[in-house]
Amino acid sequence: xxxxxxxxVLAAVAVAAGIAVFRVDSMARATYALAVxxxxxxxxxxxxxxPYLGVVVVLMMVMEMAIMAIYMIMFMGMNPALMPxxxxxxxxxxxxxxxxxxxxxxxxxxxxxxxxxxxxPAGDLVTSLGQAVMGSKMLVMMTVSAVLFATIVAxxxxxxxxxxYDRLGExxxxxxxxxxxxxxxx
Amino acid sequence: MSVVEVAVGWVPLAAVLLxxxxxxxxALDGALAARAAGRPWTAGLPVPWLETARLLxxxxxxxxxxxRPLAATGRIGLLIAALLMVxxxxxxxxxxxxxxxxxxxxxxMDVLVWAFVWLAGWGPNSxxxxxxGYRFLAQALSYELPLMFAxxxxxxxxxxxxxxxxxxxQQGLWFVVWMPVAFAVFCxxxxxxxxxxxxxxxxxxxxxxxxxxxxxxxxxxxVLAGRWALLAAGSAFAAxxxxxxxxxxxxxxxxWTLVKTAAVLALLVLLRRRLPTVRxxxxxxxxxxxxxxxxxxxxxxxxxVVVGRG
Numbered sequence: 001x002x003x004x005x006x007x008x009v010l011a012a013v014a015v016a017a018g019i020a021v022f023r024v025d026s027m028a029r030a031t032y033a034l035a036v037x038x039x040x041x042x043x044x045x046x047x048x049x050x051p052y053l054g055v056v057v058v059l060m061m062v063m064e065m066a067i068m069a070i071y072m073i074m075f076m077g078m079n080p081a082l083m084p085x086x087x088x089x090x091x092x093x094x095x096x097x098x099x100x101x102x103x104x105x106x107x108x109x110x111x112x113x114x115x116x117x118x119x120x121p122a123g124d125l126v127t128s129l130g131q132a133v134m135g136s137k138m139l140v141m142m143t144v145s146a147v148l149f150a151t152i153v154a155x156x157x158x159x160x161x162x163x164x165y166d167r168l169g170e171x172x173x174x175x176x177x178x179x180x181x182x183x184x185x186x
Numbered sequence: 187m188s189v190v191e192v193a194v195g196w197v198p199l200a201a202v203l204l205x206x207x208x209x210x211x212x213a214l215d216g217a218l219a220a221r222a223a224g225r226p227w228t229a230g231l232p233v234p235w236l237e238t239a240r241l242l243x244x245x246x247x248x249x250x251x252x253x254r255p256l257a258a259t260g261r262i263g264l265l266i267a268a269l270l271m272v273x274x275x276x277x278x279x280x281x282x283x284x285x286x287x288x289x290x291x292x293x294x295m296d297v298l299v300w301a302f303v304w305l306a307g308w309g310p311n312s313x314x315x316x317x318x319g320y321r322f323l324a325q326a327l328s329y330e331l332p333l334m335f336a337x338x339x340x341x342x343x344x345x346x347x348x349x350x351x352x353x354x355x356q357q358g359l360w361f362v363v364w365m366p367v368a369f370a371v372f373c374x375x376x377x378x379x380x381x382x383x384x385x386x387x388x389x390x391x392x393x394x395x396x397x398x399x400x401x402x403x404x405x406x407x408x409v410l411a412g413r414w415a416l417l418a419a420g421s422a423f424a425a426x427x428x429x430x431x432x433x434x435x436x437x438x439x440x441x442w443t444l445v446k447t448a449a450v451l452a453l454l455v456l457l458r459r460r461l462p463t464v465r466x467x468x469x470x471x472x473x474x475x476x477x478x479x480x481x482x483x484x485x486x487x488x489x490x491v492v493v494g495r496g
Contacts, residue, residue, distance in 0.1 A: 028256055028308050035301065051287045052347070059294035063330075066300040069308075070323055126286065126347060 003047055010047075014040035025084040027072050035065040052126045075159055189276045189350035191284050200282055204272050207422070207444075208414035209234045211451045218459055237410070244403040249310045252400075257309020260397075261405050263302030264412025271295045271419040274349055278432035278440030281350065288349040289341050292423055293334060296379045299416065300326050303381060303388060303397055306409060310400035318396025322381060322388035324466040328473035329385070333375030335481040339368035339488045340427040353431035360430040364491065367484040369428040371477060373454065376420030380413050383458035387466055389413075421450040 017037035021030045042057030088094065122128040133141055168174040216233025220226065274281065274288035285291050300323060307319020341347050343365070344355040352361075362369045378385040381397070389396040398409055425431065425446035432439030434446075 026253065028253065028305075032256065032259075032301065032305065051285060052290060055287050055290045055294050059290065059297050062294070062301050063297045066297075066304055066323055066326070069304055070320070073320065 007044060007047055010040045010044045013037075014044070022087050024087060027076075027085070027087075028069070030087045031065050031068050031072070035062055038062075038065075049121070050125060052129060189279060189281050189284055189353060192280045192282060194282075196280070197282060200272055200277075201269055203277075204269060204415055204418055204422075205411070207447060207451065208268075208411065208418040210448070211418060211455055212414050214452060215455050215458070218455065222459065234414075238407060241403055241407040241410075244406075246405060247400060247402040249312055249400050252311045253309045256305045257405075260302045260305030260307070260309055261401060261408045261412075263305065264299065265408055265415050267295045267298045267302060268412060268415035268419040270298075271416075272422060275419070275422045275426050276349055276353060276431060276443070278438065278443050280440065284348060284350045287347045289337055289347045289352070289427070293337055296333070296375075296420075297330070299379045300330075302412075306401070307388070307397040312400045314394040314399040315397055318388045318390075318393055318399065321390075321393070321396065321466050325378060325385060325387065325469060328466065328469040329375050329378035332371045332473060332477045332481050333378070335478070335485055336368040336372040336375060337427070339365045339481075339485055342485065342488050342492055345492070349426055349431075352427055353433070356430040356433055360428065360433070362428040365428070365484055365488055367480050368488075369424065371481050372424055372428065373420075373450065374477075376417060376424060377454055377458075380416040380420060382413050382417055383454065384461040384464050385469075387463050390463060417454065418447070418451060421454065422447040424450045 014037045017033045017040065020033040021037070024030050024033060038061035039058050042054045042061065045054035045057060048054075164172060212234035213231050216230035217227040218230070219233070220228075220230025271292055273283050274285050274291050276284070303322040304319040307315045307317075307322070309315070340352050340361050343361055344352040346352065346355075355361075374385075377383045381388050387393075387396075389398045393399070398406060401409055422443070425443060429446045429450070430442075431446075432442050434442035437445070
């Protein structure tokens, strides 16, 4: 009974905060509405007796949204990120794609004949998760983390071709006078 | 010594205890400040109470186009994060919640501080506060990974993320003895996520108070009290994870936890006056090139010992 109440409250919070992401007019509010949505999902995982995954989702998502605030200033310049702005663009296509995806996933969840549980869950879920990740799935995890990290670095390099290290040198001690941009020092 | 969960009714008492320990640390800081200023140290003891009384009577300052909900969230959040931290920290034989993932829970709560400090900086729509918020995020990128690996060391040694198991494993030998680097890094991390001492650049006076710049009255009290509470909660966790928690001769276990928490807290407060504030951009290089490898080495040593012991 209590679990049901908690689940529905968390579900409502997650969906409402998710909608808020697209309705608010400030980057900060959108970012932290998304964080609230993820925190609600993470707490819902606790109801599945998955404490490690639930708490780690909260940890990672809050950290991610804090980092998002850094990127928001880095790549949007001071003005757009700090001023009221619309959180949606390309509305028609986005709406079509997201409705289709939602329909597909929801249909899958409702119509796929889910298998019934055959074995009991492991006693220590944290340990078995660790063994799965560090044992049979080790190669996948190692590859994925390297690829993800390379993607992040590559995206940063592409998005910021002339950062301050380009303009000011490795030690950030070079000249950076207005109008001096053309012949920057290395 | 095994740790037992107590009833929910004890939660308010735990909150009062955390605030009392935080107030004691602030009083010690006030006494040291008074002595450094040439006045008798007793004149500084009531500082937290006088400051509280002053702030309670102060008018709330408001700024143009402030984001009030986000500012309020950030300001009240620090205290809430500290209270949520101590939920998993046992006081001697008693704990509020002996979560199977207590260490990760503590870590998640200290990551919440990232969001709250930035929100407190963003909310007032003021440049000094905003720069303070970003300074904290820059600093967080330096301290968080060493802090996480320092937290991993006791978990590896105990073979569990449950704080009750971590305490039980320290029967006879405290973890600080064979993981001193992790302990030191953890203490520095506590000061860093409390925006305090050498890591207080986000609220520095040269930035007109940074994240504190536009807050007054109750708003300011919440942030200041939240910082002290975070420091107290972090010290309590250090006492539990590295200094054996309730283990100790003669005194009852709960008193040992308090004594050790007070010792860590007093050490941090005393050291603060000897250390300058570090600029976040200067922190990055030593944190990633020196501290992080050192903590990883510490973790390797701990892992080898655990494997060797079988």
